Amino acid sequence: MDIIICSAFCFNFSYWNVSIISISKAIIDMVSWKDKMPTNLPPDYFEAEKRFREAQTPGDKVLCLEEMISTVPKHKGTDKLRADLRRQLSKLKDEAKTLKKHTGHQTSFYVEKEGAGQAVVIGPTNVGKSALVAALTHAEPEVSSAPYTTWKPLPGMMHVEDIQIQLVDTPPLDREFVEPGLFDLIRRADLVLLTVDLQTDPLLQLEETLLLLEEHRISSPDRRDRYASQDRMVFIPLLILANKCDDENLTEVYDLFCALLGEECPMIPISAATRWNFDVLKKQVYQALEIIRVYAKPPGKDPDMERPFVLKRGSTVAELARKVHRDFYDKLKSARVWGSSAFEGQMVQRDYELKDGDIVELRV
Numbered sequence: 001m002d003i004i005i006c007s008a009f010c011f012n013f014s015y016w017n018v019s020i021i022s023i024s025k026a027i028i029d030m031v032s033w034k035d036k037m038p039t040n041l042p043p044d045y046f047e048a049e050k051r052f053r054e055a056q057t058p059g060d061k062v063l064c065l066e067e068m069i070s071t072v073p074k075h076k077g078t079d080k081l082r083a084d085l086r087r088q089l090s091k092l093k094d095e096a097k098t099l100k101k102h103t104g105h106q107t108s109f110y111v112e113k114e115g116a117g118q119a120v121v122i123g124p125t126n127v128g129k130s131a132l133v134a135a136l137t138h139a140e141p142e143v144s145s146a147p148y149t150t151w152k153p154l155p156g157m158m159h160v161e162d163i164q165i166q167l168v169d170t171p172p173l174d175r176e177f178v179e180p181g182l183f184d185l186i187r188r189a190d191l192v193l194l195t196v197d198l199q200t201d202p203l204l205q206l207e208e209t210l211l212l213l214e215e216h217r218i219s220s221p222d223r224r225d226r227y228a229s230q231d232r233m234v235f236i237p238l239l240i241l242a243n244k245c246d247d248e249n250l251t252e253v254y255d256l257f258c259a260l261l262g263e264e265c266p267m268i269p270i271s272a273a274t275r276w277n278f279d280v281l282k283k284q285v286y287q288a289l290e291i292i293r294v295y296a297k298p299p300g301k302d303p304d305m306e307r308p309f310v311l312k313r314g315s316t317v318a319e320l321a322r323k324v325h326r327d328f329y330d331k332l333k334s335a336r337v338w339g340s341s342a343f344e345g346q347m348v349q350r351d352y353e354l355k356d357g358d359i360v361e362l363r364v
């Protein structure tokens, strides 16, 4: 087993070495673009560029680069920049393909994001991660009282009101042995659901798991102030799920657990077995993802209230337009908003910040 782990590590290391060199080269190329950049790039471009720099894998970098390209205005002054970005994109796509071909084991830890956000369910063995994913989605992971049952990630979609959020069941996160690739999976996620077993020393489980994450430079934004150096740290929103809270006696245990822990992290008591408190869990997952739902209304027609557009909290009318269609983003003149605006159907500009539940009519 030691030999397998060791050779897996060496292989990983040599892969990351190559990958880090090519990613660094991509960043150096990006810096040299900066000198020639036209001044009229929108703020979205710089946000996508920031995410590009922070992205950990070629696949994630591809997504960010595509976003950057979509935000560059089309005119003579940006021709060179767009060509350079496209060249980088095709290089990174090749890299992502090579990674898929050569790292058979790691690819099972690359879970394509679907729905409004990806939440990974992590924690020590036997805390009920698989039971939770099975109870909240249509996925069918194996649930067993035997430890170390799950050995690869399994995604499922959880309905929350009118949207779907992806939950990913994962193998145990344990100091003895962690599946290679699990930390990369966590780093790519939008939300971490750290699960502990309320019936078996939850405090120790929580502390151990947070420590393991920290050792791999993963933490939550609430804990950001603790780190003098935040170099190469990834901060992902985190909720603690205190599972197996099956009856009233256990809610007392939960209260004690909260008292011991202080106000530190947002925590939800639940029971995968009885499905208790799932409504609260869903609401908090939705809030922690920091997303909003916006409903598009074609001019002169009713809004489509069945399929909302999901945007990051703080998004503007222009960002909605880009989600609807690239042409809308380019040609958008104004919009009318029902919901957060001062009066119904108020005319607003591209930079108007939308709120959850808004109905928007885009005018081109």
Ligand SMILES: Nc1nc2c(ncn2[C@@H]2O[C@H](COP(=O)(O)OP(=O)(O)OP(=O)(O)O)[C@@H](O)[C@H]2O)c(=O)[nH]1
Binding pocket: 124, 125, 126, 127, 128, 129, 130, 131, 132, 142, 143, 144, 145, 146, 147, 148, 149, 150, 151, 170, 171, 172, 173, 243, 244, 245, 246, 270, 271, 272, 273, 274
């Ligand atoms: N009483 C009780 N038992 C639960 C609950 N959730 C899960 N279990 C039981 O806990 C055991 C472990 O559940 P799993 O879902 O397989 O645990 P896991 O965290 O996925 O374990 P690994 O795959 O080994 O990491 C099973 O016997 C489940 O039936 C719960 O809410 N209450």
Ligand SMILES: [Mg+2]
Binding pocket: 129, 130, 131, 141, 142, 143, 149, 150, 169, 170, 171
């Ligand atoms: Mg499991």
